[in-house]
Amino acid sequence: xxxxxxxxxxxxxxxxxxxxxxxxxxxxxxxxxxxxxxxxxxxxxxxxxxxxxxxxxxxxxxxxxxxxxxxxxxxxxxxxxxxxxxxxxxxxxxxxxxxxxxxxxxxxxxxxxxxxxxxxxxxxxxxxxxxx
Amino acid sequence: xxxxxxxxxxxxxxxxxxxxxxxxxxxxxxxxxxxxxxxxxxxxxxxxxxxxxxxxxxxxxxxxxxxxxxxxxxxxxxxxxxxxxxxxxxxxxxxxxxxxxxxxxxxxxxxxxxxxxxxxxxxxxxxxxxxxxxxxxxxxxxxxxxxxxxxxxxxxxxxx
Numbered sequence: 001x002x003x004x005x006x007x008x009x010x011x012x013x014x015x016x017x018x019x020x021x022x023x024x025x026x027x028x029x030x031x032x033x034x035x036x037x038x039x040x041x042x043x044x045x046x047x048x049x050x051x052x053x054x055x056x057x058x059x060x061x062x063x064x065x066x067x068x069x070x071x072x073x074x075x076x077x078x079x080x081x082x083x084x085x086x087x088x089x090x091x092x093x094x095x096x097x098x099x100x101x102x103x104x105x106x107x108x109x110x111x112x113x114x115x116x117x118x119x120x121x122x123x124x125x126x127x128x129x130x131x132x
Numbered sequence: 133x134x135x136x137x138x139x140x141x142x143x144x145x146x147x148x149x150x151x152x153x154x155x156x157x158x159x160x161x162x163x164x165x166x167x168x169x170x171x172x173x174x175x176x177x178x179x180x181x182x183x184x185x186x187x188x189x190x191x192x193x194x195x196x197x198x199x200x201x202x203x204x205x206x207x208x209x210x211x212x213x214x215x216x217x218x219x220x221x222x223x224x225x226x227x228x229x230x231x232x233x234x235x236x237x238x239x240x241x242x243x244x245x246x247x248x249x250x251x252x253x254x255x256x257x258x259x260x261x262x263x264x265x266x267x268x269x270x271x272x273x274x275x276x277x278x279x280x281x282x283x284x285x286x287x288x289x290x291x292x
Contacts, residue, residue, distance in 0.1 A: 010140055026153040033155035042140075042149050062153055067227045072153045089155060096228055118137065118144040 032089030049112035169221035179211035219252035
């Protein structure tokens with residue numbers, strides 16, 4: 001099995017798109033996307049990625065947890081199923097994903113992760129926010 | 133000249149992202165323990181008993197009536213809140229902790245959680261000591277399932 005494709009580090013174009021408000025910045029916590037994304041990484045995602053097309057297998061997306069509407073997740077698209085997608089974490093041992101909550105409806109996808117905005121020099125595991 | 137990653141690192145340091153996204157997982161994201169559901173369910177049972185035991189004031193006693201209504205309102209609010217907390221805690225265990233292999237170990241796992249969640253709702257809607265006691269029993273069953281999946285023997289106990 002080939003290793004998961006990495007996410008590129010930020011470049012000038014992505015930085016300008018962020019400044020222009022075309023990208024949103026999020027900080028990652030938890031370890032289900034290790035090694036691709038580390039806790040503490042800040043990422044950019046494009047909320048308009050899927051207005052004209054569907055997510056494709058291999059892409060990393062931001063989505064809403066199907067059973068916890070207030071909880072955004074970052075996962076990798078594994079396959080497309082009709083009007084749904086199957087998502088998994090790159091760190092399968094430590095991931096809660098479609099294997100537990102099933103396929104995700106397309107409207108729950110918020111956008112595609114485009115790059116790592118910043119990675120802390122010293123990885124400091126972040127505490128998750130309060131659950132309620 | 134400063135490179136872009138240095139700039140973004142400075143931004144992250146001085147103005148970190150306020151929104152978070154979860155690479156959701158089980159082990160590293162915290163400690164799961166059904167005791168948090170048990171404590172809330174105990175509060176539901178306690179408040180239900182207090183509501184049922186509270187005697188209404190004599191007719192015409194305005195001061196006693198105000199005190200009664202204040203007390204009963206507080207009991208109801210706490211019952212409502214704690215029943216919701218019980219449901220939240222159970223749903224976290226159900227959706228986040230338990231995995232398909234646990235379903236093989238406990239084929240009635242889904243039914244158990246579903247009925248427990250329904251009991252949380254019943255305890256909000258009603259003032260039923262029977263349903264509050266049933267909720268405690270459901271949480272006890274989940275306690276047993278949970279610790280069995282960890283091959284640990286943790287005795288059931290209550291605070292009250």
